Amino acid sequence: EDRQLTEHSSEQKMNNMTTTGPNNQESNSAPVQQTNNQKIDTVETISAGDSNSSLDCHAEGVGNKFKKIVFCKKPATAGERKKTEKERKARQMRRLRKWLTPKNAVVALHELHGPGMSEFTIKTIGQETKAEIVINNIKYEATAPNKTLAKAKASEQALRDMAIAEMAKAQQAEARNAATAMDCESIDYLADNVPMMHLASFALYKLFSEWQNEGFDVPAIKAPKPKAPASTEVVQNSLAPKVTKTIADLPSDAAQRHPTALLAYMRPQIPYEDQGFLGNDSESKIFVASITVDGTVFEGQGRSKKLxxxxxxxxxxxxxxxxxxxASVLD
Structure with a gap:
């Protein structure tokens, strides 16, 4: 009898566990559904079918039924999307301004060619200075009134030839791939090999230099120094005190140069001051500008600020x- 009572009690416990199992599962699943419902308020629910439908996992066993819920962010409002787009464009513009720093021809050539770039050879011919440099087994040379201008002209020649050569290669690659619908390769070649960033930086430098030579005040933007090691001669010249140019330093074509360009060469970094204009009628208005050079004030008048x-x-x-x-210069 004791054995039968023990077996009966064991069977009764098993039945109770079987009976209460689904109830426990349902009761345990209630908080989960409540939690999911709370998350649905803040995120979007996505399912394969209806939002109340259920999916069977392997369709076998007990407790394999579950509700598939995928959480993702709610679509932003129009104002938020506009703000995000503005921030993205602002980041792009900051990155672009960082890349497109004005650089002179020597710096751009140093960065483009790399540390293995050869040094300039400087020769003095009378009052002129000649600069020579070899790039890709091609010798470039230029003559100018001073060493800085000569090096800049020779570097510009090298930049020009390198850029045109790479553009020609890209055009040939595009022509070969035109019939095979592989234009992406030619575009990638153009982006990877043509030094557009270096050319753009140099173009900005030339543009700002022209504006400055015409007498306009352009904010000084210092280009970064080239990574290539500088020669001893350049270091010594940078440490040497600046010497004010005299009449002996005038270029041979001074009479044919633009007055503002010549004055910027002889006395650089001197700003002009606009003194207003004379007359009230727009047709007869005369502008007045002045500049102080070596302690003396010089004034000029013209139909425009530039003149x-x-x-x-x-x-x-x-x-x-x-x-x-x-006379042709003053007209």
């Missing part, structure tokens, strides 16, 4: 350096 600065620079060059400009 007024040109007249002031012409007076300064004539009185300080004795330059007599050609």
């Amino acid at each position: 007024a600065r040109k007249a002031a620079a012409s007076r300064a060059c004539s009185e300080l350096f004795g330059v007599v400009f050609d």
Whole structure:
């Protein structure tokens, strides 16, 4: 009898466990569903079918039924999307401004060619300076009134030839791949091999230099120094004190140069001051500009600010350096 009672109690416990199992499962699943319902308020629910439908996992066994819920972010509002787009464009512009720093021809050539670039050979021919450099087994040379300009001209020649050569290769690759619908390869070749960033930086430098030579105040943007080791001669020249140019330093074509460009060469980094204009009528308005050179103020007048600065620079060059400009320059 004791054995039968023990077996009966064991069977009764098993039945109770079997009976309460689904209930426990349902009761345990309630908080999960409540939690999911709370998350659905803040995220979007995605399922293969209806949101209340269920999917069978392997369709066998007990407890393999579950509800498939995929959480993702709610679509942003129009205002949020507009703000995000503005921030993305602002980051792109900051990155672009960092890449497109104005650089002179020497710096751009150093960065493009790399550390293995050969040094310049400087020769003095009378009052002119000649700079020579070998790039890709091609010798480039240029002559200018000073060493800096000569090196800049030779570097510009090397940049020009390198860029045109790579563009020609890219055009040939595009022509070969035109019939095989592989234009992406030619585009990739153009992006990877043509030094567009270096050319753009140099183009900005030339543009700003032209504006400055015309008498406009351009914010000074210092280009980064080339990574290639500088020669001893360059280091010594950078440490040497600056010497003010005299009449002996005038270029041979001073009479044919633009007055503002000549004055910027002889006395660089001197700003002009706009003194307003004379007359009230727009047709007869005369602008006045002045510049202070070596402690002396020179004024000029013209129908525009540019012409007024040109007249002031012409007076300064004539009185300080004795330059007599050609009539074609002053017209």
